[in-house]
Amino acid sequence: MYDLIVLGGGPGGTRAAELAAHHGMQVALVEKAHLGGTCLNRGCIPTKALYSHVIGGKGAREGLWTRLEGVIDTLRKGNAQLMKMAGVKVLRGTGVVTQWEGTKKMTVAHDDGTTEQIEGKRLLIAVGARSVRPEFVGNDLPQVLTGDWAITDPQLWDPERNAAVQTVAVLGAGVIALEMGMILQGLGKKVILLKHSDQILRRLDGDIKKKVALAVKRRKTVVKDYVRLTEAVADGDGLILRGTSKDEPFEERCDRLIVGSSMTPILEGYGLENSGVKIEKGCLAVDAQMRASVDGVWAIGDCTGGAMLAHLAEYQALAAVSSMTGGEYAVNLDALPACVFIEPEVGTVGLTEEEAKSRGIDYATSRAYFAANGMALAMGEGDGFVKVVARKADGVLLGVHIMGPEAASLLGEAALAVSKGLTARDVAYSIHAHPTLCECFRDACLRIVEG
Numbered sequence: 001m002y003d004l005i006v007l008g009g010g011p012g013g014t015r016a017a018e019l020a021a022h023h024g025m026q027v028a029l030v031e032k033a034h035l036g037g038t039c040l041n042r043g044c045i046p047t048k049a050l051y052s053h054v055i056g057g058k059g060a061r062e063g064l065w066t067r068l069e070g071v072i073d074t075l076r077k078g079n080a081q082l083m084k085m086a087g088v089k090v091l092r093g094t095g096v097v098t099q100w101e102g103t104k105k106m107t108v109a110h111d112d113g114t115t116e117q118i119e120g121k122r123l124l125i126a127v128g129a130r131s132v133r134p135e136f137v138g139n140d141l142p143q144v145l146t147g148d149w150a151i152t153d154p155q156l157w158d159p160e161r162n163a164a165v166q167t168v169a170v171l172g173a174g175v176i177a178l179e180m181g182m183i184l185q186g187l188g189k190k191v192i193l194l195k196h197s198d199q200i201l202r203r204l205d206g207d208i209k210k211k212v213a214l215a216v217k218r219r220k221t222v223v224k225d226y227v228r229l230t231e232a233v234a235d236g237d238g239l240i241l242r243g244t245s246k247d248e249p250f251e252e253r254c255d256r257l258i259v260g261s262s263m264t265p266i267l268e269g270y271g272l273e274n275s276g277v278k279i280e281k282g283c284l285a286v287d288a289q290m291r292a293s294v295d296g297v298w299a300i301g302d303c304t305g306g307a308m309l310a311h312l313a314e315y316q317a318l319a320a321v322s323s324m325t326g327g328e329y330a331v332n333l334d335a336l337p338a339c340v341f342i343e344p345e346v347g348t349v350g351l352t353e354e355e356a357k358s359r360g361i362d363y364a365t366s367r368a369y370f371a372a373n374g375m376a377l378a379m380g381e382g383d384g385f386v387k388v389v390a391r392k393a394d395g396v397l398l399g400v401h402i403m404g405p406e407a408a409s410l411l412g413e414a415a416l417a418v419s420k421g422l423t424a425r426d427v428a429y430s431i432h433a434h435p436t437l438c439e440c441f442r443d444a445c446l447r448i449v450e451g
Contacts, residue, residue, distance in 0.1 A: 001119045002028045004324070005104055007095045007270060008126035010037020012301035012313030014079055016124050019321040021086040028118055029088050030095035030108055035079040036072075037128055038148055038302075039310040045072060046151045047179055051341045054186035065158040091116065097123065097271035100294050122296050124320055125284060126313065127270060129263040129302035134171070136243070138232035139259075143239045147176040147260035156256055159187060166190060169241055169254040171229065172261035173200045175340050178212070180258055182342045185219055192252055194227040194241075196261065201340065205352035205401040207367075207387055212403070215344065224250060232257060265303040281305065288330040289323035290316050298323070307336060334398075335419040339408040344384045347411035350399030350418040353389050362392045366424075368443035370404040374435035381405035388424060388444040395423040395448055400441065410438055424448035 002025075006017045009031030017029045034041050049068040052058045059067065083090050091108050093116070099105035104123040108116045131146035133139050145153060154161050156168070166189060170181045173195040181191045193216065200213050216223065227250075229243040238255040265283045278285040278293035283305030290298045298320040301313035315331050322329035340346035356363040369385045370376035376384075384404025390397050400414035417427055424445040432442045 001103070001121065002026050002089075003120065004028075004122045004124060005030065005095075005106055005118060005120035006124045006126060007097070007106070008037070008128060008301070008303075009035040009079075009090070010126060010128055010301060010313065011039050011310040012317045013037070013124070013126035014083065015314040016126065016300065016317035016321055017088045018082060018086045019317060020324065021088050023321065023325050025324075027086075027088045028091055028120065029083065030091045030093065030106065030118075032092070032094045034076055035083070035090070036076055037310075040075050040079070041072060042148055042152055044310055045075060047183065048341060050151075050157060050183050051179065054183050055341075055343050061159040065154050065160070091118070095270060097275065100271075100275040100277065100297065102296075104296065122298070122324060124317075125270075125292070125297065125299040125303060126301045126317075127266045127303050129265045129308055131259060132262045132264050133259060134229060134261065136229040136231055138234070138239075141232055141234055141239065143234070143237070143255070144232055144257045144259065147172070147180070147258060148263070150180065150256075150258045150260075157183075157187070162187065162189075164237065165255040167192065167238075167254045169194055169239075169252060169257045171227070171257065171259050172196070173202070174260065174262070175201065175338075177258070177260035178216075178340060178342050180260060181221065182219070185221070190222070192222040192224070192254060194229070194245075195223065195225050196227060198225045201346075203352075204340075204346070204348055205387060205389075205399070206354055207385075208346060208348065208401050208403050211344075211384070212340075212342070212346065215342065222252075263302065263308050265305055267303070288319070289328075290320040291323060306333075307338065309336070309338060312336060332419065335415065337411050337415040339411065341408065344381070344404050345402075345407040347402040347407035347409075347414070348400070349411060349415045350397070351389055352399055352401065353387075356389050356398055361398070363398060364390050364392045364448055366390075366444050366447035368440045368447065370437070370440055372443075373437060373440045375437050376405050376440070378435065379405055386410075386440045386444045388441075388448055390424050390445075390448045395425055396421055397424060397427070397445070400444075402441075404437075404440070406437055410441060413438055414441060 004020045004027045006013045006029045017027045021027045093108040093110040104120045131148040169192040170177045171194045224245040226246045233240045241252045284299040300316035302308040337349040371382040376382045387401040389399035428446040
């Protein structure tokens with residue numbers, strides 16, 4: 001009998017398995033496809049490989065798809081080696097839980113048609129989420145690609161094979177839609193952005209959203225607001241899209257449609273319907289340490305809803321294993337960083353100005369602009385700013401919002417500062433090397449200190 005069975009080998013599942021094994025547990029990890037989950041195989045990593053080449057200019061276009069596949073393969077092998085070194089037993093197959101109460105029992109169906117029965121003292125669910133496919137006529141046509149699979153099509157992304165695709169419609173205005181849209185524009189494609197409302201990256205700070213909207217406009221992106229698609233009709237190798245925008249009929253032709261609007265937790269296919277696990281708002285309900293409603297069951301990652309981020313799943317894994325081993329660690333969602341890999345890049349952590357206001361916090365804000373930063377100007381990337389939200393009474397940093405060069409990398413210092421409750425003075429009075437981009441964060445904090 002295993003001490004822990006982990007169902008799902010994405011970032012959260014593999015992290016939980018590794019941590020539990022390091023605590024001396026005998027761990028089985030069940031994964032039906034490749035280790036790494038959506039992030040590694042069909043999400044974060046392949047899109048960032050494209051982003052770094054197409055927008056970041058790091059490498060030639062020739063052989064781009066081969067390099068992308070090489071990055072994925074290297075990380076897959078790294079995950080497998082990590083599990084081996086930790087002593088985790090990886091079972092390739094589809095797992096279905098047959099007993100949830102008491103001893104956990106699972107049937108694993110392997111690709112060769114054989115089955116295996118395993119038992120464990122504990123069970124951790126990390127099965128992830130999938131793209132929502134909106135209801136409209138023709139939503140199952142081959143030219144309609146969901147955001148969690150679109151990146152796997154070389155006929156869309158490989159510069160040496162995508163000449164036939166000239167126009168791509170993207171449904172959505174969140175991270176997936178924006179990132180894929182800008183990469184496609186970098187590949188020379190016309191992008192039509194179909195938004196459900198007039199918002200863009202709706203969870204971000206208002207000033208960042210305004211800046212993103214300007215960046216989209218500068219690229220001459222065709223944007224339609226308040227879109228309701230009614231049908232997609234095959235037109236040769238492409239599509240005719242019909243629907244309404246602001247209640248007015250529209251028709252657009254495109255070669256592909258990417259549905260990048262939203263994701264939903266996976267709740268079927270692993271025996272959940274026969275459990276007593278509580279579901280709330282379409283997600284597995286968990287407490288602060290990721291415990292589900294059935295004793296001895298934990299759930300982490302996208303299947304629990306909320307912010308669907310690979311790094312959040314990893315820290316939820318830490319919380320879950322901490323709970324299993326007598327610890328008290330819990331994720332602080334008020335210090336959760338997130339990145340958007342567009343141009344200019346976006347990095348954000350903590351409360352937005354709007355959130356601070358809605359909570360009734362007496363706050364102050366400040367900005368520093370990359371146009372006055374020596375390194376940014378030396379790089380030829382002076383567009384953007386760092387915005388700081390701090391508690392007015394004591395200067396404690398509540399949120400940091402960055403749009404500009406290498407924002408995702410700059411976010412590390414900001415995330416540490418927000419997580420540890422540092423003040424604007426703490427940051428401003430810490431020596432920052434010159435010339436560096438992080439001086440922009442220091443300058444924003446200094447303006448809070450100076451009032």
